[in-house]
Amino acid sequence: MNIAIVGATGYSGIELLRLLLNHPEANLTYLISNSQSNKQLSEVYPHFSGVKESMLKTLDIPKVAKEVDVVFFATPSGVSKNFVPEFLEYGVKCIDLSGDFRLKDPLLYEKWYKNSSASEKNLEKAVYGLSEIYENDVKEASLIANPGCYPTATLLGLLPALKEKWIKSDSIIIDGKSGVSGAGRSVSIGTHFAETNENLKAYKLGSHQHIPEIEQILHTESGIQSNVTFSTHLVPMTRGIMCTMYADLQEHKSTGEIIDLYKQFYEGKPFVRIRPEDHWPTTKEVSASNYCDIGFMSDARTGRLTIVSVIDNVVKGAAGQAVQNLNIMMGLDAKTGLNLSPVYP
Template sequence: MKIAIIGGTGYGAVELVRFLNNHPYAELKAIVSHSQSGVELSDVYPHTTDLINIKMEELDIDALSEVIDLVFFATPSNISKGIIPSFIEKGVKCIDLSGDFRLKSPDAYQKWYQSSPADQNYIDKAVYGLSEIYEEQVKGASLIANPGCFPTATLLALIPVMEQGFTDNNSIIIDAKTGVSGAGRSLSLNVHYSETNDNLKAYKLGEHKHIPEIEQTLQEQSGEDIQVTFSTHLVPMTRGIMSTIYIDLTETKSTADIIDIYKEYYKNHPFVRIRPEGTLPTTKEVYGSNYCDIGFHSDQRTGKLIIISVIDNLVKGASGQAIQNMNLLYGWDVTTGLNYLPIYP
């Protein structure tokens, strides 16, 4: 399978390169970067020296479409929506790691992304690529909207219990924390070393663009009109997301009861690992991997279920899940090219 990456200088792109380098069925043919056209990838990322010999190039849709089968878009939002339609019309499948095709409502996209939405025809074509939940839809897609990092950690943690009918689905509070790589490689005061080191700060309260993505999927899965309280925090580490979720139970359930539900739900999904009672996951335990680890505490005193979900934001929250979606799309084993132990310590 011949692959191209558009948006070749960001962290998401170089993680795609890392996984594609050892994928037995995929060959990376092109990396497109307007800002670094003509530059060797190893000049931008020296850790790829002697391993990835490829020169980045300008975008030429007609020429590229002749030699590739699939394009990964590792671009910021508001870019892929103007390019993807041309590839789709030429029969090239697309997996978009940005947010341009995640929201089904153009009005919601306009509100939360502060930009005009993609063409509705292509929004309707797009399959939301939360791999464990929409596996069958992904298999038949031509355009996959890869989920955001916070929604991946949160939705995988919430959907199984919400489907049971014993939760108050309008009591959801999501307290999420991320490492600085989620902000990308561009220079910014918010991720300046002096600003983030020895510091913890909340940001985008009530206005984070992942809020409508989370609510849209929860509403689709539950059939209810759901609003969540979602707060995000930046922590002084490179990688990782921890999503701590609180939801009220309408029936008494033990932690063991909850664990049994999740083990059954994810029994055929190797990248979701459920922790035994009394243990909770940490971000270090999924570092560099495509795993989502989930732990639980059912608080009998307050009637709340507390869920801890951790992922690597650049892997399961971005490039790893994109490779997982590629595997589903072409009928390969879902772990192909992704079956790596997390990096520890």
């Protein structure tokens, strides 16, 4: 497969590059970065010196479209919607890592992203790329909306219990914590070392753009409207997301019953690992991998279920999930190029 990455010098783009260099079916044909064009990749990222020598280029759609099979967009939200339609007209498959095609309602996108929406035609065409849930749709897709990092950890943790109606949809509270790489490579006061080191802070309470994405999929899969309480926090580490979720049980279910449900639900899904009772996942245990690890505690005293879900935000929350979708879309084994153990310690 000939592949182009648009936005190749951001954190998600450079992680895509790292993963695709080890993919047996991927040929990286174009690395596109308008901000760093006409530079060698190793000038921007010296750790690729001797690994991948390539000139970064500006985006020339007709030229790129004639030479590639798939384009990844690892761009900020508001960018890909301007270019994806033309690539689709050329018959090139697109995987978008931004939020431009995730929300089916254009008005929701405009409200939460403070930007104009993609066309309704392309929103309808886009397949939400949570492949553990939508694998059959991904197989037939020409445009994939790669899920956000927080929604990936959250939805994989909540959907089995919600679909079985074991939890009350109006009781869901999500406590999310992310490493600083989730904010991207651009410099800002909020991610300055002196502001984040030895510090823990909440941000975007009640206004995070991933709220409608989470609620959209919960509603689609359960048929019940779920208005979640979603609180996000920045923690002083580079990689990783932990979402601790709380929901009231419809009736008592033991932790063992919960674990059995999730094991059955994710059987044959190689990147979701269910922890045994009294074992809680940590972000370090999935670092630099495409795994999502999930642990549970059913509290008979409160009648509440606690779910802990962890991912690497740059891999399963972005680039790794995008490669997983690429594999499924192109008829390959989902694990191709992704069968990497976590980096530990």
